[in-house]
Amino acid sequence: MTGAGPIRDVLVVGGGLTAWCAAAALKRRAPFLDVTLLATPLAPDALADRIACTLPSLPGFQADLGIGVDDGVTRTGAGYRLGTRFVGWAEGLPDYVHAYGPYGHAIGPAAFHLHWVRAAHDGVARPFDSYSPAARIAREGRFVPPAPGSIFGAHDFGLTLDLTRHMAMIRAFALHIGVREMAGTVAEVRVDARGHIAALTTEQDRTLSADLFLDASGPAATLRSAIDDDRQDWSEWLPCDRVLLGTRVSGEGAPVLTDVTAHAAGWCWSSGEQVGLAYASQHLSDADAAAMLSRDGTAVDAPIAIRAGTRPQPWRGNCIAIGDAATQVEPLEWCNLHLALSAIDRLIAMLPDRAMAPVEAADFNRQTLAEAERVRDFLAAHYRTARRPEPMWQAVARAEPPASLAHTLSQFAERGRLPFYEEETFARDGWAAMLLGQGFLPRRVDPLVHGFPPHEVQAVMTRLSDAIAAALPQIPAHAEWRTGQMRRLAR
Amino acid sequence: MTQERVRVVIVGGGTAGWMAGAALARLLSGQCTVRLIESEAIGVVGVGEATLPHIRAFNERLGIPEAEFMARTRATFKLGIEFRDWGRIGDSYIHPFGTFGRGSGAIDFHHYWTRLAREGHELPPLDALSYACTLAREARFDHPVRDAGTLPSTFGYAYQFDALLFAPYLRGLAEEAGAMRTEGMVIDVERDGETGLVRAVVLADGERVEGDLFIDCSGFRSLLLGQTLEEPFEDWSKWLPTDRAVAMPCRTETAVTPYTSAIAMPAGWRWRIPLQHRTGNGYVYASDFIADADAARALEEAVEGEKLAEPRLLRFKAGRRRRSWVGNCVAIGLASGFLEPLESTSIYLAQQAITALIELFPDKRASASDRDEFNRIIDLEYDRIRDFLILHYHATTRDDSPFWNYVRTMEIPDSLGEKLDLWRRRARVVKYREGVFLDASWIAVYLGQGIVPEGWDPRADVAGTPELLRAVGDLRSEIASEVATRPDHRGFLERYCPMVDAA
Numbered sequence: 001m002t003g004a005g006p007i008r009d010v011l012v013v014g015g016g017l018t019a020w021c022a023a024a025a026l027k028r029r030a031p032f033l034d035v036t037l038l039a040t041p042l043a044p045d046a047l048a049d050r051i052a053c054t055l056p057s058l059p060g061f062q063a064d065l066g067i068g069v070d071d072g073v074t075r076t077g078a079g080y081r082l083g084t085r086f087v088g089w090a091e092g093l094p095d096y097v098h099a100y101g102p103y104g105h106a107i108g109p110a111a112f113h114l115h116w117v118r119a120a121h122d123g124v125a126r127p128f129d130s131y132s133p134a135a136r137i138a139r140e141g142r143f144v145p146p147a148p149g150s151i152f153g154a155h156d157f158g159l160t161l162d163l164t165r166h167m168a169m170i171r172a173f174a175l176h177i178g179v180r181e182m183a184g185t186v187a188e189v190r191v192d193a194r195g196h197i198a199a200l201t202t203e204q205d206r207t208l209s210a211d212l213f214l215d216a217s218g219p220a221a222t223l224r225s226a227i228d229d230d231r232q233d234w235s236e237w238l239p240c241d242r243v244l245l246g247t248r249v250s251g252e253g254a255p256v257l258t259d260v261t262a263h264a265a266g267w268c269w270s271s272g273e274q275v276g277l278a279y280a281s282q283h284l285s286d287a288d289a290a291a292m293l294s295r296d297g298t299a300v301d302a303p304i305a306i307r308a309g310t311r312p313q314p315w316r317g318n319c320i321a322i323g324d325a326a327t328q329v330e331p332l333e334w335c336n337l338h339l340a341l342s343a344i345d346r347l348i349a350m351l352p353d354r355a356m357a358p359v360e361a362a363d364f365n366r367q368t369l370a371e372a373e374r375v376r377d378f379l380a381a382h383y384r385t386a387r388r389p390e391p392m393w394q395a396v397a398r399a400e401p402p403a404s405l406a407h408t409l410s411q412f413a414e415r416g417r418l419p420f421y422e423e424e425t426f427a428r429d430g431w432a433a434m435l436l437g438q439g440f441l442p443r444r445v446d447p448l449v450h451g452f453p454p455h456e457v458q459a460v461m462t463r464l465s466d467a468i469a470a471a472l473p474q475i476p477a478h479a480e481w482r483t484g485q486m487r488r489l490a491r
Numbered sequence: 492m493t494q495e496r497v498r499v500v501i502v503g504g505g506t507a508g509w510m511a512g513a514a515l516a517r518l519l520s521g522q523c524t525v526r527l528i529e530s531e532a533i534g535v536v537g538v539g540e541a542t543l544p545h546i547r548a549f550n551e552r553l554g555i556p557e558a559e560f561m562a563r564t565r566a567t568f569k570l571g572i573e574f575r576d577w578g579r580i581g582d583s584y585i586h587p588f589g590t591f592g593r594g595s596g597a598i599d600f601h602h603y604w605t606r607l608a609r610e611g612h613e614l615p616p617l618d619a620l621s622y623a624c625t626l627a628r629e630a631r632f633d634h635p636v637r638d639a640g641t642l643p644s645t646f647g648y649a650y651q652f653d654a655l656l657f658a659p660y661l662r663g664l665a666e667e668a669g670a671m672r673t674e675g676m677v678i679d680v681e682r683d684g685e686t687g688l689v690r691a692v693v694l695a696d697g698e699r700v701e702g703d704l705f706i707d708c709s710g711f712r713s714l715l716l717g718q719t720l721e722e723p724f725e726d727w728s729k730w731l732p733t734d735r736a737v738a739m740p741c742r743t744e745t746a747v748t749p750y751t752s753a754i755a756m757p758a759g760w761r762w763r764i765p766l767q768h769r770t771g772n773g774y775v776y777a778s779d780f781i782a783d784a785d786a787a788r789a790l791e792e793a794v795e796g797e798k799l800a801e802p803r804l805l806r807f808k809a810g811r812r813r814r815s816w817v818g819n820c821v822a823i824g825l826a827s828g829f830l831e832p833l834e835s836t837s838i839y840l841a842q843q844a845i846t847a848l849i850e851l852f853p854d855k856r857a858s859a860s861d862r863d864e865f866n867r868i869i870d871l872e873y874d875r876i877r878d879f880l881i882l883h884y885h886a887t888t889r890d891d892s893p894f895w896n897y898v899r900t901m902e903i904p905d906s907l908g909e910k911l912d913l914w915r916r917r918a919r920v921v922k923y924r925e926g927v928f929l930d931a932s933w934i935a936v937y938l939g940q941g942i943v944p945e946g947w948d949p950r951a952d953v954a955g956t957p958e959l960l961r962a963v964g965d966l967r968s969e970i971a972s973e974v975a976t977r978p979d980h981r982g983f984l985e986r987y988c989p990m991v992d993a994a
Contacts, residue, residue, distance in 0.1 A: 006952075007949075029597075029950065030949065109849075110765045153818065184843065351950070360916070363909070363919070410860050413861060417864065444854065447522040447852045448519070448850075451522075
């Protein structure tokens with residue numbers, strides 16, 4: 001039945017970090033493959049390749065390849081990220097932090113956030129993120145990697161990349177382990193009768209063929225779109241259809257906590273050198289957006305158009321779309337590269353043979369779609385539960401959410417429950433931090449909480465918050481930590 | 492914030508009823524009052540004697556000390572289930588509550604195994620490459636260790652116990668925590684004319700018991716959910732055609748094995764569950780394929796020791812109520828559905844329903860949101876177990892009886908067809924993070940029933956054959972010598988939790 005034999009060669013097409021990550025991981029973890037990368041010019045709208053902020057999945061992905069913190073963080077000049085601070089998303093409420101770590105700890109059989117909900121109903125809760133050790137470190141601009149056994153033992157960290165240096169590092173690594181690089185631009189993609197890619201021709205007139213094609217070419221999906229262009233549109237729930245990137249030369253080092261500030265027609269962020277503005281073009285013109293971002297001498301790129309949505313079948317035949325070629329979302333919560341890395345990991349665990357059996361592609365697509373849809377839900381929940389008066393915000397808050405998000409929100413609204421979904425990117429505490437931070441307070445206190453007298457729980461919560469405060473001064477400032485790392489390497 | 496307590500009425504007091512009663516009374520004592528109605532005139536099914544490892548979490552949550560619980564229910568340890576004669580007559584394999592290989596590494600052990608098998612190498616039996624299976628085969632037991640990466644950390648365990656003693660034990664806990672028991676037979680159910688909600692149940696002696704939340708633990712009768720609320724039953728018998736069981740305990744003549752056995756029979760299968768004081772036996776069969784009397788005779792001939800009771804007949808149908816929670820009525824256990832005990836899932840399903848109910852415990856007026864989430868969780872559990880059970884029947888080469896010919900050739904659900912296809916082609920197990928039977932269980936049954944995949948993860952080709960064969964040999968001897976130092980199961984029981992004499 002599988003007499004087709006193993007795949008031997010893979011062609012990765014793309015010009016950015018996504019493509020190089022894919023090529024490096026395939027060659028490293030499946031060294032029997034011949035991996036060629038057709039380095040096409042970087043697509044300006046490939047957000048996975050262009051956003052400096054990452055989730056904790058990138059350091060993890062690098063570690064799996066054997067790239068440690070020295071090479072994968074310190075030498076590439078990356079900064080550490082512990083989370084995102086949301087400013088202005090819910091009028092009348094203070095900012096809140098979504099940190100990559102636990103918020104409090106379970107008390108008895110009930111999750112911490114359920115206890116917090118009672119304290120909030122009783123009017124005695126401190127902000128939810130004051131119970132998150134990582135959020136507290138981040139708010140003070142400090143950093144430490146997780147130190148098991150201590151109060152700061154359970155967080156993860158993402159990175160703020162120097163994109164040029166980072167891609168150079170991954171590229172050098174990939175070439176070193178045997179990935180072949182070829183420069184060129186795709187001129188034509190030939191699809192055979194079965195819907196498989198037979199070959200592609202470059203503008204340099206070379207014909208390239210492979211058992212498996214990876215399309216990391218960005219939203220244009222040069223290869224994958226030659227087979228079909230089915231997609232699900234998410235723009236109803238994710239209103240920003242433009243992203244503007246800028247470079248702020250006078251920028252200080254990358255902050256450990258990335259600020260994401262809502263404005264009348266979207267949101268803007270600042271991550272050190274890279275700053276950006278995401279907006280809905282219907283509510284803000286490109287010119288006004290550029291004016292907004294360039295205010296303090298920031299050099300602004302051309303606006304990037306994005307169409308929020310996904311291919312329900314990133315894998316068809318012998319071609320797999322990765323990154324923005326598969327799923328496009330605004331960079332809120334920094335998911336673009338994350339989805340790409342996750343798909344690469346999945347592919348390596350599910351390498352096909354030359355038969356390219358549809359049942360295998362279907363299993364890959366099922367998981368990939370489930371993951372993308374939950375990312376969509378998480379992002380859409382920011383909008384659905386935001387509280388701002390402007391027309392864009394009002395319109396998106398009114399849109400009927402997708403069924404899975406509607407379910408999550410109704411469960412949370414009722415009693416703070418966060419139902420389980422397969423392939424969820426963000427932890428329950430992440431969901432809780434965002435929803436509670438935006439003032440989306442459950443109607444009921446969960447009955448399990450009532451088994452514990454409020455004053456006892458209050459004492460536990462106070463102790464926790466105080467313990468974090470007491471331990472904070474020992475944590476180095478982010479810049480200090482980075483300098484220490486560099487000094488160590490220089491020795 | 493003070494809250495009015497929710498009045499919970501549990502109808503039926505078998506294993507499910509008292510599990511629910513004990514859990515609610517213990518964990519939500521301030522939030523609800525628990526009243527359980529049972530009648531001594533109604534028998535308890537109580538065949539659910541073998542459990543899954545999840546029960547340990549349940550017991551722990553209720554603060555049940557293991558040794559005491561085992562002594563009181565005359566329990567033994569269970570490391571897995573032995574399947575005999577399933578793939579073909581003469582086969583025997585164990586589905587362990589543990590992994591094959593060392594349970595670590597980037598590529599799962601079964602890919603290497605498949606590769607070596609397909610390359611035609613002589614390999615030790617798969618059981619010898621699993622710590623849990625080997626411990627079981629050797630009839631030894633010791634608790635798992637926590638040290639990840641070591642062989643004795645690669646397994647979990649469950650219990651085999653006397654279900655007729657478990658319910659009274661739980662009743663003690665429940666009553667201690669404030670649950671009230673009422674002896675009586677429900678003869679009528681009162682519903683609200685407008686909302687259709689259950690308002691009260693009326694007992695034979697005329698007493699009327701009001702409640703806010705009704706839990707139907709009435710067993711197969713499904714008194715509230717089925718009979719009163721008429722929730723439709725989704726029938727799965729075309730895939731799981733067994734519909735009767737005859738049960739009969741006997742004296743233990745052979746070993747008190749730390750595992751349950753499921754032995755395939757011409758029209759179904761037979762269970763063997765060794766407890767401290769006796770062995771439970773039963774023949775689960777399809778009445779379309781064998782007469783009751785013949786099934787009873789076959790069971791009597793097969794059991795190992797003197798019989799301790801006359802054969803007892805049970806009737807059932809595979810499937811579930813479309814929804815388990817309707818209005819203010821939640822069915823738990825057999826009242827919500829039935830899957831044959833092939834993989835010991837009955838108590839597990841009751842436990843999951845109770846856990847979900849506790850997490851979604853309603854106000855005095857149940858909300859649609861709680862109900863829908865509960866039903867979503869229960870559906871997922873049933874559907875996944877269903878596919879796993881069907882696999883046991885379908886993955887066979889047996890053609891020695893009309894029953895096996897039917898199940899071997901029947902149409903299977905698409906969801907299972909895809910799983911089988913992925914396994915056959917590439918040794919791939921469809922991944923779930925949540926669900927009762929995860930990778931190792933599927934692998935055990937696939938390989939145990941003779942489906943050796945045609946392909947495997949190509950990354951398993953990187954290592955050289957001699958190197959791999961050596962690693963397999965090393966693993967086998969390491970497991971064997973490790974297991975040899977563990978105590979004998981029976982001896983362990985006698986020291987740890989000797990049974991309490993009959994009252």
